[in-house]
Amino acid sequence: MPRSLDGLVLAPVADQAPGQVGTRTRFTYHEEDGAIWADYAGGDVVRGHLVGTRTGDRLDFRYVQLKQDGTTSSGHCVSTVLALPDGRVRLEETWSWESQEGSGTSVVEQVTEHDR
Incomplete structure (x- = not known):
């Protein structure tokens, strides 16, 4: 099983649609x-939180976020935790909005101190 996520900082490898999380x-x-659990911010997201569980290499969580335009949104995500060849962590995610229409996939990877 890939190592603990505790204290790690991760970022998307690609931008999603406008108004969502991005690089x-x-x-x-x-x-x-x-x-x-995690706190997140940056780009179009002023503040976001996620909370859930980890079983082996599988994460199952709900998220809620406040965007720059003052709107909020929430959803559900299931992620697979992978170890990259260089030792960093990668999450391959399948998500769906619960507060609006839409679903998709995304990838986030552990960032180095230089990339924070």
Whole structure:
């Protein structure tokens, strides 16, 4: 199983649609006893939070965010935790909005101190 997410900072490898998370968004993850949570911000997102569980290499969580235009949105995501050849962590995600229409996939990867 890939290492703990606790204290790691991850970022999307590509931009999503306007008004959503993008390459300027940073997620700071925490993990303890099967629980995961993260705070995130950057780009079009003023503030976001996610909370859920980890079982092995699978994350299952809900997220809620406040965007620059003052609107909020929420959804559900299931992610697979992978270890990259260089030792960093990668999450391959399948998500769906619950507060609006839409779903998709995305990839976030651990960033180095230089990329934060």
